[in-house]
Amino acid sequence: DGGITQSPKYLFRKEGQNVTLSCEQNLNHDAMYWYRQDPGQGLRLIYYSQIVNDFQKGDIAEGYSVSREKKESFPLTVTSAQKNPTAFYLCASSVVLGNQPQHFGDGTRLSIL
Amino acid sequence: AQSVTQLGSHVSVSEGALVLLRCNYSSSVPPYLFWYVQYPNQGLQLLLKYTSAATLVKGINGFEAEFKKSETSFHLTKPSAHMSDAAEYFCAVIINTDKLIFGTGTRLQVFP
Numbered sequence: 001d002g003g004i005t006q007s008p009k010y011l012f013r014k015e016g017q018n019v020t021l022s023c024e025q026n027l028n029h030d031a032m033y034w035y036r037q038d039p040g041q042g043l044r045l046i047y048y049s050q051i052v053n054d055f056q057k058g059d060i061a062e063g064y065s066v067s068r069e070k071k072e073s074f075p076l077t078v079t080s081a082q083k084n085p086t087a088f089y090l091c092a093s094s095v096v097l098g099n100q101p102q103h104f105g106d107g108t109r110l111s112i113l
Numbered sequence: 114a115q116s117v118t119q120l121g122s123h124v125s126v127s128e129g130a131l132v133l134l135r136c137n138y139s140s141s142v143p144p145y146l147f148w149y150v151q152y153p154n155q156g157l158q159l160l161l162k163y164t165s166a167a168t169l170v171k172g173i174n175g176f177e178a179e180f181k182k183s184e185t186s187f188h189l190t191k192p193s194a195h196m197s198d199a200a201e202y203f204c205a206v207i208i209n210t211d212k213l214i215f216g217t218g219t220r221l222q223v224f225p
Contacts, residue, residue, distance in 0.1 A: 004156070033213075040122065042203060042215040043157075050211075058212070090156055097211045099145045099164065104156030 002027045004105035006091050011110045013078065013085060021076045021108045023091035031097040032074040036060060037088040037107075046089075049074055050097040078110065086111050117206045119216035127224050132191040134219045136178075136204030139185065145207040146187045148178055151218075152200045160202075163187060174198070199223045 004025045013019045025032065030051050035043040045058030049068040063082025068074055074093075078085045089108045094100040120135040138144055145164055149157040161172025168180045178189045189202060204216040 006156075040217060042217040044215075045212060048212075092157075099207050101147060101159045101162055102157075102213060104149075104158070106156045107154070109154070 004091055004093055004103055006089075006105035006108050008108060009106070011108055012113050013110060014113050016080045018077055018079050019110065021078070021089055021091075021110070023074045023076065023105060025072050025074075025091075025093045025103075025105075027093055027103060028071070029093035029095055029103070030071070031094045031100075032068070033092040033094075033102060034058075034064075034066065034074070034076045035090045035092065037090055043090065046076065048097070117204050117214055117216045119202075119204050119219050121219055122217065123220050123222065125222040125224060126194045128196055129193050132176075132189070132194045132198065132221065134189040134202050134204075134221065136187045136189065136216060137185055138187065138204075138206045138208070140206070140208045142209055143182075146178075146180065147205045147207075147213070148172065148176070148187075148189050149203045149205060150174075150200050151203065157203060160189070194221075194223045196223050196225065 007022045033048045034046040037043050044060050046064050047066040049055040052071050065077045091105045092102040094102045117138045147162045148160040151157045160176050161170045163170050163180045171177045176191045201218045201220045203218045205213050
């Protein structure tokens with residue numbers, strides 16, 4: 001079955017450390033997204049990518065970085081500049097950018113040690 | 114500015130009762146509207162979508178939503194709640210952009 005795989009499911013970060021969250025999709029979708037979810041705030045867009053080798057900042061990109069070297073992969077790095085990284089991170093994809101439903105992975109929960 | 118508002122962060126119903134989760138949007142142009150469901154520690158799953166084809170949209174698990182332009186609403190309903198419906202529900206909208214804007218969510222509790 002096609003879908004989106006996020007790994008790891010749980011991740012712990014030490015102070016000053018960068019961590020990378022993996023997101024892989026086998027849906028052949030062009031567009032991919034990263035969201036951050038905090039209790040009571042819904043989902044907020046961090047970065048999105050319309051196509052390979054292209055990505056755009058979302059609403060809360062500070063302290064995060066991404067790459068899109070392959071169509072199926074869109075890893076997110078949480079850098080030490082992100083001072084409040086504890087959250088649930090969700091990766092999504094859609095056929096193309098625009099008015100299309102997005103399909104979501106099962107998320108990665110990041111916590112600070 | 115485009116936005117979406119979900120009234121009520123928590124809704125509790127008895128098993129077998131009507132489920133009504135409210136969603137209002139602000140836009141001067143026709144939006145694309147979605148309802149998603151999230152179970153604990155999982156991603157979001159699409160329940161249904163409105164793309165202007167019909168104002169009453171039927172989704173999975175017996176849910177449906179009605180687009181009312183005059184009220185700028187897209188409320189989610191289910192005639193009879195089941196214990197398995199307990200989850201968090203998100204309304205989301207795309208208006209003239211490529212970005213999906215989410216409401217803050219409504220947690221549904223179902224009591225036996």
